Amino acid sequence: MVSKANPARILVVDDDPAERLGLSTMISSLGYVVETAEQGEEALEKLGCMSVDVIVTDLIMPQMDGFGLLRALLERGDLTPAVVLTGFGSIDKAISIVHDLHAFWFLEKPAPAAALASLLERAIRYKALLSETARLQRQLSQHGVLADLVGSSPAMRHVYSMIEQVAPSSAPVLITGESGTGKERVAAAIHRFSSRSNGPFVAVNCAALPENLIESELFGHERGAFTGALGRRAGCFELAHGGTLLLDEIGDMPIAMQAKLLRVLEDSRVRRLGGKMEIAVDVRVLAATNHSMQVALEKKLLREDLYYRLNVFHIDLPPLRHRKEDIPSLAQSLIKDLNEKHECRVTDLHTEVLARIMSHHWPGNIRELRNVLERAVIMAREGTILPDHLPPAFSVRSEQPAAAAGIEKHALTVEAGKPLRDVEMAYIHLTLQQTKNNKRRAAELLGMSVRTLHSRLAETGAAAEDQEHAHATGG
Numbered sequence: 318m319v320s321k322a323n324p325a326r327i328l329v330v331d332d333d334p335a336e337r338l339g340l341s342t343m344i345s346s347l348g349y350v351v352e353t354a355e356q357g358e359e360a361l362e363k364l365g366c367m368s369v370d371v372i373v374t375d376l377i378m379p380q381m382d383g384f385g386l387l388r389a390l391l392e393r394g395d396l397t398p399a400v401v402l403t404g405f406g407s408i409d410k411a412i413s414i415v416h417d418l419h420a421f422w423f424l425e426k427p428a429p430a431a432a433l434a435s436l437l438e439r440a441i442r443y444k445a446l447l448s449e450t451a452r453l454q455r456q457l458s459q460h461g462v463l464a465d466l467v468g469s470s471p472a473m474r475h476v477y478s479m480i481e482q483v484a485p486s487s488a489p490v491l492i493t494g495e496s497g498t499g500k501e502r503v504a505a506a507i508h509r510f511s512s513r514s515n516g517p518f519v520a521v522n523c524a525a526l527p528e529n530l531i532e533s534e535l536f537g538h539e540r541g542a543f544t545g546a547l548g549r550r551a552g553c554f555e556l557a558h559g560g561t562l563l564l565d566e567i568g569d570m571p572i573a574m575q576a577k578l579l580r581v582l583e584d585s586r587v588r589r590l591g592g593k594m595e596i597a598v599d600v601r602v603l604a605a606t607n608h609s610m611q612v613a614l615e616k617k618l619l620r621e622d623l624y625y626r627l628n629v630f631h632i633d634l635p636p637l638r639h640r641k642e643d644i645p646s647l648a649q650s651l652i653k654d655l656n657e658k659h660e661c662r663v664t665d666l667h668t669e670v671l672a673r674i675m676s677h678h679w680p681g682n683i684r685e686l687r688n689v690l691e692r693a694v695i696m697a698r699e700g701t702i703l704p705d706h707l708p709p710a711f712s713v714r715s716e717q718p719a720a721a722a723g724i725e726k727h728a729l730t731v732e733a734g735k736p737l738r739d740v741e742m743a744y745i746h747l748t749l750q751q752t753k754n755n756k757r758r759a760a761e762l763l764g765m766s767v768r769t770l771h772s773r774l775a776e777t778g779a780a781a782e783d784q785e786h787a788h789a790t791g792g
Contacts, residue, residue, distance in 0.1 A: 326370055377404065400440060491603075533552065535552050668740055
């Protein structure tokens with residue numbers, strides 16, 4: 318669908334004036350902005366000073382032809398999708414350019430208006446997906462954030478990499494991890510990175526549905542299918558048509574229901590309860606669970622055939638206690654969301670608060686952290702979250718690093734508004750001071766690996782060297 322407020326820009330490249338005019342007129346009538354070029358070199362010049370959404374190019378042209386144009390774009394790293402137009406007898410060449418030079422698709426001349434319109438719409442959506450992916454990758458490299466996921470620890474960067482690899486495909490994904498680790502957010506990120514991102518994202522919790530209602534919830538029902546079915550209702554598969562369906566807590570689905578689900582996954586067709594017709598559905602299915610799949614298989618709580626159908630690609634989320642170095646950035650992100658939710662103006666955490674949440678075990682993972690911070694934000698309303706704003710369970714630290722190390726305690730104070738990253742580094746250095754620079758012991762107390770601790774210290778050293786260099790050069 319063409320946006321009237323911001324129409325897509327199409328570049329038409331053809332050496333024949335009549336063909337060029339005809340294509341431009343046809344594409345303009347679809348509501349797009351059209352730019353033209355007579356051959357490949359002129360097209361490259363225009364692409365150097367403007368952004369276009371799709372290139373429509375002739376294949377055979379004098380000087381730089383379609384092959385040369387797309388080869389030059391590939392060498393530049395320009396991934397703008399291109400629709401190649403070819404004359405009779407050049408189909409093999411067109412297929413080659415699609416395969417070797419990553420053209421989006423090809424059409425034989427004269428290009429049918431309906432076919433070209435459909436290709437342009439698909440290519441524009443593909444370009445938007447590429448742009449969003451590039452933006453999120455920049456966000457990830459700069460801030461350790463991917464969509465709604467936060468954290469720059471090695472464990473989370475591995476999760477980000479897995480998401481980026483699997484999202485563009487149509488493969489089912491099984492997401493595992495303890496409760497509260499963010500499995501639904503991973504599923505939402507996969508959907509957002511996929512070609513289905515403009516379609517619906519539907520999540521259903523299999524554990525929250527009574528056994529007698531789960532079939533109706535998934536597949537829908539017709540009027541009168543059972544007592545209380547007063548009208549026709551579409552199920553989650555129909556609601557997710559063209560998009561993504563997350564089956565959360567799949568390990569809690571009744572075994573009898575699993576056979577029916579497997580058939581839908583294999584046939585891509587559903588039949589509503591009480592219905593006589595099967596309905597074709599186009600849905601990508603993701604599944605999530607906090608159970609051990611191996612235990613579920615051994616206890617016959619999960620069908621093996623369903624497990625293998627869902628577990629084409631597996632992403633396992635680490636618990637928060639295994640990536641404590643992410644807590645400062647997670648807290649900052651959560652505080653921002655909670656400020657908006659409760660109309661507060663909390664700016665930061667007192668260093669003692671950070672120390673207490675860093676030492677907590679977090680059996681409830683990110684969900685527990687959010688609940689603790691939500692209470693604290695409401696209590697504080699603005700400014701700094703103080704120890705008194707934490708729940709009673711946090712009145713003393715869950716672990717006492719200084720006492721455990723058998724060393725003297727030291728206070729750590731920072732001014733309001735100091736970035737959490739700087740507070741984290743100050744806390745790391747204080748812990749090193751307390752452990753007399755025993756990095757292994759300090760890493761244990763901080764809840765991070767020795768490798769991560771060395772990485773944090775290396776970042777600090779690089780920043781210090783930059784400052785010294787600036788002073789020495791008068792910068």
